[in-house]
Amino acid sequence: MKGMEGDVKIGLEVHVQMTSLKTKLFCGCSSDYRGKEPNTLVCPVCLGLPGSLPVLNKKAVEYAVMAALALNCEISDRMLFFRKNYFYPDLPKNFQITQYDRAGGVPLARNGYLYLDFEGRRRKIRISRIHLEEDPGRLVHLGSIDRSPYTLVDYNRSGVALLEIVTKPDIRSPREARIFLQKLRSILEHLGIFDGGLEGAMRCDANISIAGGTRVEVKNISSFKEVERALSFEITRQRGLLEKGIMVKRETRHWDEARRVTVSLRTKETEQDYRYFPELDLVPVELKEEFIEKVKAEMPELPDKRVERFISQYGLPRYDASVLVSSKALADFFEEAVRLYNKPKEISNWMMSDLLRYLYENNLELHESKITPAKLVEMIKLIDEGVISGKIAKRILPKIIVTGKSPSEIVREEGMVKISDLEFLENLITRIFAENPKAVNDALINEKAAHYLVGQLMKATEGKADPVLSSQLIMKRLEKLRRERGIK
Amino acid sequence: MSRIYELMAAELSDKVRSQEVSAEEHLHSILERIDRVDEKIHAYVTIAREEAIARAREIDKKARRGEKLGLLAGVVVAVKDNICTKGIRTTCSSRMLENFVPPYDATVIERLKTSDAIIIGKTNMDEFAMGSTTETSYFGATRNPWNLDKVPGGSSGGSAAAVIAEEATAALGSDTGGSIRCPASYCSDVGLKPTYGLVSRYGLISYANSLEQIGPITRTVRDCALLLSVISGHDSRDSTSVKIPREDYLKYLISDVKGLRIGLPREFFGEGVEEDAKEPVLEAVGKLEEFGASCCEISIPAMKYALPAYYIIAMSEASSNLARYDGLRYGYRDENDEGNFDEVFSRNRRIGFGAEVRRRIILGTYALSAGYFEQYYLKALKIRTLIRRDFERAFKDVDIIIGPTMPLLPFNIGERIDDPLKLYMCDILTVPANLTGYPALSVPSGFRKSLPVGMQIIGKPFDEGTLLRVAYTFEQNTGYHKYRPPL
Numbered sequence: 001m002k003g004m005e006g007d008v009k010i011g012l013e014v015h016v017q018m019t020s021l022k023t024k025l026f027c028g029c030s031s032d033y034r035g036k037e038p039n040t041l042v043c044p045v046c047l048g049l050p051g052s053l054p055v056l057n058k059k060a061v062e063y064a065v066m067a068a069l070a071l072n073c074e075i076s077d078r079m080l081f082f083r084k085n086y087f088y089p090d091l092p093k094n095f096q097i098t099q100y101d102r103a104g105g106v107p108l109a110r111n112g113y114l115y116l117d118f119e120g121r122r123r124k125i126r127i128s129r130i131h132l133e134e135d136p137g138r139l140v141h142l143g144s145i146d147r148s149p150y151t152l153v154d155y156n157r158s159g160v161a162l163l164e165i166v167t168k169p170d171i172r173s174p175r176e177a178r179i180f181l182q183k184l185r186s187i188l189e190h191l192g193i194f195d196g197g198l199e200g201a202m203r204c205d206a207n208i209s210i211a212g213g214t215r216v217e218v219k220n221i222s223s224f225k226e227v228e229r230a231l232s233f234e235i236t237r238q239r240g241l242l243e244k245g246i247m248v249k250r251e252t253r254h255w256d257e258a259r260r261v262t263v264s265l266r267t268k269e270t271e272q273d274y275r276y277f278p279e280l281d282l283v284p285v286e287l288k289e290e291f292i293e294k295v296k297a298e299m300p301e302l303p304d305k306r307v308e309r310f311i312s313q314y315g316l317p318r319y320d321a322s323v324l325v326s327s328k329a330l331a332d333f334f335e336e337a338v339r340l341y342n343k344p345k346e347i348s349n350w351m352m353s354d355l356l357r358y359l360y361e362n363n364l365e366l367h368e369s370k371i372t373p374a375k376l377v378e379m380i381k382l383i384d385e386g387v388i389s390g391k392i393a394k395r396i397l398p399k400i401i402v403t404g405k406s407p408s409e410i411v412r413e414e415g416m417v418k419i420s421d422l423e424f425l426e427n428l429i430t431r432i433f434a435e436n437p438k439a440v441n442d443a444l445i446n447e448k449a450a451h452y453l454v455g456q457l458m459k460a461t462e463g464k465a466d467p468v469l470s471s472q473l474i475m476k477r478l479e480k481l482r483r484e485r486g487i488k
Numbered sequence: 489m490s491r492i493y494e495l496m497a498a499e500l501s502d503k504v505r506s507q508e509v510s511a512e513e514h515l516h517s518i519l520e521r522i523d524r525v526d527e528k529i530h531a532y533v534t535i536a537r538e539e540a541i542a543r544a545r546e547i548d549k550k551a552r553r554g555e556k557l558g559l560l561a562g563v564v565v566a567v568k569d570n571i572c573t574k575g576i577r578t579t580c581s582s583r584m585l586e587n588f589v590p591p592y593d594a595t596v597i598e599r600l601k602t603s604d605a606i607i608i609g610k611t612n613m614d615e616f617a618m619g620s621t622t623e624t625s626y627f628g629a630t631r632n633p634w635n636l637d638k639v640p641g642g643s644s645g646g647s648a649a650a651v652i653a654e655e656a657t658a659a660l661g662s663d664t665g666g667s668i669r670c671p672a673s674y675c676s677d678v679g680l681k682p683t684y685g686l687v688s689r690y691g692l693i694s695y696a697n698s699l700e701q702i703g704p705i706t707r708t709v710r711d712c713a714l715l716l717s718v719i720s721g722h723d724s725r726d727s728t729s730v731k732i733p734r735e736d737y738l739k740y741l742i743s744d745v746k747g748l749r750i751g752l753p754r755e756f757f758g759e760g761v762e763e764d765a766k767e768p769v770l771e772a773v774g775k776l777e778e779f780g781a782s783c784c785e786i787s788i789p790a791m792k793y794a795l796p797a798y799y800i801i802a803m804s805e806a807s808s809n810l811a812r813y814d815g816l817r818y819g820y821r822d823e824n825d826e827g828n829f830d831e832v833f834s835r836n837r838r839i840g841f842g843a844e845v846r847r848r849i850i851l852g853t854y855a856l857s858a859g860y861f862e863q864y865y866l867k868a869l870k871i872r873t874l875i876r877r878d879f880e881r882a883f884k885d886v887d888i889i890i891g892p893t894m895p896l897l898p899f900n901i902g903e904r905i906d907d908p909l910k911l912y913m914c915d916i917l918t919v920p921a922n923l924t925g926y927p928a929l930s931v932p933s934g935f936r937k938s939l940p941v942g943m944q945i946i947g948k949p950f951d952e953g954t955l956l957r958v959a960y961t962f963e964q965n966t967g968y969h970k971y972r973p974p975l
Contacts, residue, residue, distance in 0.1 A: 044591065049818075050578070050580075050585065051594060051691040053726050054727070085811060085856070089816055094811035273858045277856055281728065
């Protein structure tokens with residue numbers, strides 16, 4: 001079995017900030033902490049000052065229920081909070097208000113699942129529970145944690161609403177973990193409760209074991225880009241140990257993003273006792289049937305439905321539809337473009353190939369680029385109107401993404417208009433034929449070899465020659481030569 | 489008019505409203521009284537002289553302008569030092585919070601201010617409200633005004649002593665396991681622990697948050713009703729505060745107990761309760777019978793587990809509630825900052841907290857630990873449920889339950905402080921009201937060996953009205969509220 005991916009079991013514990021909430025989970029402070037002066041979005045409650053008390057944000061409950069429904073969970077009939085006690089400077093009360101599934105506690109939701117379409121198969125990933133909790137503050141170090149001469153604490157993040165989503169160990173590979181997180185992100189974005197583009201809005205811990213080994217927890221994975229790296233490293237590490245006949249220790253490891261390794265944080269023997277017990281400053285909130293039904297009725301369209309709609313409404317292949325819907329921003333971009341110019345196929349093709357490739361290669365999110373649906377549509381229209389060639393479009397697309405300039409502007413500025421001047425092209429063909437006698441001879445016998453000559457023409461015009469016209473002219477010239485030389 | 493510090497809140501606010509007495513002259517009379525007697529009693533940790541004078545002047549100005557004044561116009565209120573007061577340090581009588589100045593007012597303080605009361609200062613208490621004697625204060629013990637060698641009770645000992653010594657017109661205390669009723673009994677005050685959820689806890693520095701309530705400590709039942717009317721009522725900042733309409737409790741001040749059914753729990757008069765503590769209460773019950781009440785013996789079988797259950801719950805909650813005091817953001821921070829977080833936090837907590845607080849944190853941490861949680865904390869919760877059931881059952885047949893507040897007379901300072909178990913036993917009769925959340929009031933019911941004895945009246949949830957009516961009837965027909973300590 002060694003070496004096969006089938007023996008890997010991965011469970012994820014994902015923390016998602018409900019970034020669409022305007023205020024924190026237990027107080028009225030703004031939760032929009034990114035880029036703000038440290039310790040300015042705070043009050044007695046999120047600073048845990050003596051005498052302060054938490055009050056539950058109702059909207060957070062609604063969002064959490066929405067997420068639970070979207071992940072096909074059973075929802076508990078009431079919300080109960082517990083205290084998780086441990087001393088750490090990012091926790092102003094030295095306990096975290098969270099939910100617990102033992103000692104009389106129940107998480108918000110349990111027993112859900114999510115389907116992944118992965119490598120041609122449909123995979124079911126079970127969700128064991130979802131709960132609501134508060135985010136701790138942020139610790140800031142100078143350089144790395146172990147060498148910094150000081151620790152700064154910023155409590156602006158303290159008390160921001162987090163959803164913790166825990167899967168069963170149903171994930172079989174690092175790649176699948178990434179796809180799972182992508183899908184989860186897309187679902188939460190479609191629900192309108194979360195913006196995955198914000199730094200640190202989705203973080204995860206992973207439990208990994210290989211058959212014959214022990215479960216190891218990896219903490220501090222900051223994004224779904226990192227999850228694949230961290231898990232691959234950890235699997236390689238564990239396999240290495242198993243192959244040498246060394247037991248994998250049950251422990252918690254830390255993903256060091258900079259060095260791209262996992263390092264041991266603590267072993268089971270030194271694991272903390274969190275002394276969970278009920279948070280009695282918050283009264284249990286009943287989640288009534290009517291409330292859940294109301295949330296259900298108001299749920300927006302979810303990714304799986306949207307994929308089906310893209311297939312039926314726009315005639316897209318399933319694969320293309322799922323790629324576009326893998327991110328809400330991408331799917332919204334597509335639909336807006338189609339609204340502006342009803343050519344879904346062309347729009348999808350340009351997005352699937354050139355746009356996504358560029359973003360992927362440059363590690364960009366769609367919102368980090370300057371392209372808009374209107375600009376993409378304008379570019380496609382320029383092709384359809386014969387103003388530019390597809391080849392030119394391929395060259396100007398990255399410029400649109402980077403500069404945000406309109407396609408016509410780029411075409412004008414760089415003189416990229418297609419060359420359809422017959423006399424100019426005929427003269428150029430004469431020159432190319434003279435410079436490439438061998439290629440001409442080949443092309444006279446073998447039609448396919450003519451592509452080389454077309455390519456030479458495009459090269460000479462920096463891609464600006466009208467490709468259809470150029471090809472026609474070269475074919476005509478070759479026909480003429482055949483007749484002159486008596487070749488059939 | 490030199491002794492206007494003696495005025496009750498109800499009279500005083502009338503006089504301030506009618507400008508017969510100015511809030512400022514009354515305040516000065518109180519301040520002089522404090523200057524004269526507090527050296528002996530040590531009821532106060534902080535006196536907010538300047539702020540109080542400024543407030544008094546504002547109130548007088550309002551009166552002169554003919555503006556409507558609030559229910560507590562000019563009433564000088566002493567506040568237990570675990571209730572947050574904006575701009576006035578709030579120490580919990582602990583070295584840990586010796587210099588902590590809250591940036592906000594507790595809800596009850598806001599309400600006092602809106603009713604034109606004057607906050608005179610902060611009163612001494614057992615450190616973080618952990619104690620029944622006010623001896624564990626970092627600032628030193630408070631003495632019982634009736635006998636300076638005796639404890640005033642606790643933990644709200646400063647508030648109770650200040651009120652009976654006429655160093656304040658009224659006071660606020662907090663009651664986690666008897667901390668209002670015990671010192672009220674020992675100082676001959678009226679002290680009420682309201683039903684859990686009736687008074688907002690926002691701004692009350694938690695010791696055991698599922699048990700405690702803020703309540704009034706006054707010299708008369710009328711003043712108790714007056715203060716309760718001001719501080720009670722829903723507060724959106726405290727999720728445990730109950731959404732019921734605000735009440736005017738003065739309307740319950742009727743001297744009439746005809747038809748009232750009184751339950752006397754066997755357990756409140758049994759073993760461990762001294763004769764001196766029982767007799768005055770039984771006499772008082774006799775009086776109430778004379779006025780038309782009937783009484784019967786009842787039983788609260790689960791009472792024998794009440795004390796351990798109470799201490800496990802209170803200490804468990806305390807271990808978590810007090811975790812925030814690590815010296816990082818506020819509070820005691822040792823000059824020696826060496827070491828990692830754990831080492832620094834431990835050092836600050838070891839030095840910043842007193843012995844009793846450390847004991848309760850350690851015991852509470854133990855009770856919540858893996859492997860002990862079920863055995864201690866969860867079991868204590870079960871007992872809590874049993875006790876609540878016993879009380880529910882008892883209240884099917886009676887309207888109120890009466891017993892002594894304390895099982896013994898005030899004892900000497902230093903007498904029990906080194907024996908925690910003996911000290912904890914003092915709370916045996918007061919903790920049931922906290923475990924059940926029911927309202928309970930201590931009203932002066934006489935003296936033994938020249939020391940006060942309080943009668944405890946426990947009622948149904950949110951039935952403070954009946955407690956006040958019974959206490960008022962008794963008070964008006966006996967007059968123990970007129971006695972003052974010889975100072």
